[in-house]
Amino acid sequence: MRHATGRARRAGAALAAVLTWAGLLAGVAGCTSGGGSGLDRVFGDPPAPEDVVKVSPDDGSKGVRPGEKLRVRVTAGHLESVTVVKSQDAQNTPVPGHFSHDRRTWQPDDDRLALAAKYTVDAVADDGAGHRSARHTTFTTLVPDKRFIGHVTPENHSVVGTGMIVSLSFNRPVTHRAAVERAVRVTAEPAVEVRPHWFGGSRLDFRPREFWKPGTRVTVELRLKDVEGAPGVYGLQSKTFSFTIGRSQVSLVDVAAHTMQVHRDGQLLTTLPVTAGTRKHATYNGTMVVMEMHEVTRMDSRTVGFGEEYDVPDVPHALRLTTSGTYLHGNYWSARDTFGRENVSHGCIGLRDVRGGHDSGTPAAWFFARSLVGDIVRVVNGDDKTVAPDNGLGGWNMDWDQWKAGSAVK
Numbered sequence: 001m002r003h004a005t006g007r008a009r010r011a012g013a014a015l016a017a018v019l020t021w022a023g024l025l026a027g028v029a030g031c032t033s034g035g036g037s038g039l040d041r042v043f044g045d046p047p048a049p050e051d052v053v054k055v056s057p058d059d060g061s062k063g064v065r066p067g068e069k070l071r072v073r074v075t076a077g078h079l080e081s082v083t084v085v086k087s088q089d090a091q092n093t094p095v096p097g098h099f100s101h102d103r104r105t106w107q108p109d110d111d112r113l114a115l116a117a118k119y120t121v122d123a124v125a126d127d128g129a130g131h132r133s134a135r136h137t138t139f140t141t142l143v144p145d146k147r148f149i150g151h152v153t154p155e156n157h158s159v160v161g162t163g164m165i166v167s168l169s170f171n172r173p174v175t176h177r178a179a180v181e182r183a184v185r186v187t188a189e190p191a192v193e194v195r196p197h198w199f200g201g202s203r204l205d206f207r208p209r210e211f212w213k214p215g216t217r218v219t220v221e222l223r224l225k226d227v228e229g230a231p232g233v234y235g236l237q238s239k240t241f242s243f244t245i246g247r248s249q250v251s252l253v254d255v256a257a258h259t260m261q262v263h264r265d266g267q268l269l270t271t272l273p274v275t276a277g278t279r280k281h282a283t284y285n286g287t288m289v290v291m292e293m294h295e296v297t298r299m300d301s302r303t304v305g306f307g308e309e310y311d312v313p314d315v316p317h318a319l320r321l322t323t324s325g326t327y328l329h330g331n332y333w334s335a336r337d338t339f340g341r342e343n344v345s346h347g348c349i350g351l352r353d354v355r356g357g358h359d360s361g362t363p364a365a366w367f368f369a370r371s372l373v374g375d376i377v378r379v380v381n382g383d384d385k386t387v388a389p390d391n392g393l394g395g396w397n398m399d400w401d402q403w404k405a406g407s408a409v410k
Helices: 002-030 038-043 177-182 363-369 400-404
Strands: 053-056 071-074 078-088 091-094 097-099 105-108 118-126 132-140 146-148 150-153 166-170 184-189 194-198 203-208 217-223 228-230 233-235 238-245 249-254 259-264 267-273 286-289 292-300 311-320 327-331 349-352 376-380
Touching: 053 118, 053 132, 071 078, 071 118, 078 097, 078 105, 150 217, 177 184, 177 194, 177 203, 177 228, 184 194, 184 203, 194 400, 267 363, 292 327, 311 363, 327 363, 349 363
Parallel strands: 146 233, 249 376, 327 349
Antiparallel strands: 053 071, 071 105, 078 091, 078 118, 097 105, 118 132, 150 166, 166 203, 184 217, 194 203, 217 238, 228 233, 249 259, 259 267, 286 376, 292 311, 311 327
16 A cells, blocks of 8 residues: 555646646746747747847838938947947948947938948847847948039148138039038147038038138148038038138239239239229129139130120139139230329230230239239229129128028027
8 A cells, every 4th residue: 555655646746747748838928928928938049139139121122312310239238349430432431339338229420421321230239138149230321313523622731822712513503501610620730710601502612700810721622522512412521621821912903093013922013004994893802812823714705794895715824713704914006105104904904915925924824923823912092893703712702600601500
C-alpha cells in the first residue's frame, strides 16, 4: 500500500506540473495581442529592429522635400550610434548630428535636407532589456525642375575701390526673400557691420554704413544650394569668394563749375576740366560707383532712348557709373576749349582725349590709369535728380536707416 501510494503521489505531482505549464502558456497566450507573442518575452527573443528604432523619413521614401526633417529615435532604451551618409553629385559626405540628452533621439546639425541626394542611415540601439537592434534605411530627396543662381559683383580675388557694393542679381524672381537672405553672408576683416537691401525680387545688395576702409578684406559666402527661392525653385550655388579694398579715391564733379577734383586717400591729387550733360540731357546728381572699365567701347543713343542722335563706335577710356548708361569717358570729338567751360553731353561726364586713346598725357588717360572698379564719383550742382539707389551701385544715396529697412529678415 505504501508503494502504491508513493507511485500515486509521483503521478499526481507530474500531472500538476503539466497543468501548471499548460496554464502558464495559456495565460501568456491570453495576455498577448499583436506585435509578437508572449513566448517571445518568455524565451527572450528580441523585437524587430523597426519596432525599436524609428527613422523618418520612412525607409525607401522618394522625392522627399527639403522641409521634411531627418530624425532617428527609439521607443525605449537608448541609441548607441547613428551614422548618416549623404550621396550627391557622385560624392559621399558624412552628415554630422547630435543626440538628445537622454540619447533617445538623433538629428542632424543642419536640419535642411539636400536636394537630388540619397541618404543612408545606420543606427544601433539598446532597447533597455538587454537587446541590441540595428537598423539600416535609405531615402532619396526631391530632384527639382527649376533652379536659380545669383550673379555676383565684384569678381573673386579682385581689388576694388572703397565704394564697392556687393550685388547679387538673380536669374529668377525671388519670393522667399528671407530664406535667400539668410543663405548669403558678407563679412569683413577688420570687422564692420554689413547689411542687406532688396531691390525688387531679383537683386540683393550688401554694404557697410560708411565707405570701406582701405585694406579691408571682404568675404562673401553663398549657401544658396537647395534653398527654396520661390515655390518649386531652388538655389544651385554653394561657394565662398573674397575681394580686397584698395586705396581710397573719391572724385567730385561740379557740373556748374565744369570741374572734377580727384582725391586720393583724403588728399587732392588734381582738378580736371570736364564737360557734363546739357540742361535737356542733364547729368544725375549724387554718389555713383565705377561699375565697369573699358579702354574702348561703343555708345549708341538708341540703346538709352535717345533715338538716332549719336553712335560712336570707339569711345576711349570709359568708366560706367549707372545701369541706365551714364559714363565718365574720354571725348575726342568736342573742341579742346569745351572742357571746363561748357556742358554738351547727353548726361555723361567727358574728359579730353584723343581718338584711339593712345596719348597717355590726356586727362582721360591719366584718370583711367589711376581708377579702379568700385571708385566713388560724386556729382553736385547738376540740373537732374539724384541718381536712384538701384541705378548701378547707387545704394550710397540712401541713409543707413533706409538701407537697413530693405532687409527681408525682421
